[in-house]
Amino acid sequence: CLPGTRETFIGEICDIINNPADDAPRVCLLTGVAGSGKSAIAHTVARLYDQQHRLGSSYCFDTSHAATRHPGNFFSTIARDLSDHDPQYKECLWEVVKDKRTLRMSTSPVEQLEEFIARPSEHLDVIGPILVVVDALDESGDRTARGSLLSALSKRITESKLPTNLRLLITARPESDILAML
Structure with a gap:
């Protein structure tokens, strides 16, 4: 966003992300039509949290790049970014995957979310929020392709099995399957 624009809205998103309560929302879903500024807002928030060393990962599903559009690359990329962010996380991730070659090759979003x-x-x-920004979730494929990704996210969020300080800022067009799962 341009400096001085959307400050109130960005502040409200940051308030949600920074809420320390155990029952605080872990997901902030920002929806809107194409071109409404969702990505600009997400990138601005990501930049703010990166400056505070609180950005764990930022992932953009991009229809022009097949690799970033495939849901099977999503959680492994986030895990790699979190490893770069936190050496303790990197150690824990290595303990999970070190003797499991097939796991390292998995493209199952459900398995990746659980294991990675x-x-x-x-x-x-970790004290304080760690933000993961997911931009353009609706571009992760058609409803069938993104179904397992949405299912994995929804299940983990509703079961509260993600760390209480991990926050997700997700942008998407208001697709019915995304709205229903998140």
């Missing part, structure tokens, strides 16, 4: 994100995060002692 949830399990390594179980024993982390």
Whole structure:
């Protein structure tokens, strides 16, 4: 966003992300039609959290790049970014995957979320929010392609098995499957 624009809205998003309560929302879903500024807002918030060393990952589903559009690359990329952000997380992730070559090759979003994100995060002692920005979730494929990704996210969020300080800022067009799952 241009400096001085959308400050109130960005402040409200940051308030949601920074809410320390255990029952605070873990997901901030920003929806709107194409061209409404969702990505600009997400990138501005990501930049703010990066400056505070609180940005764990930022992932953009991009229809012009097949690799970033495929849901099978999503959680492994986030895990890699979280490893770069936190050496303790990196150690925990390595313990999960070191003897499991087939796991490292998995493209299953359900398996990846469990093994690459949830399990390594179980024993982390991180204070304050860690933000993961997911831009253009609606571009992760058609409803069928993104179904397992949405299912994995929805299940983990509703079961509260993600770390309480992990926050997701997700942008998407208001597709019915995304709205129903998140």
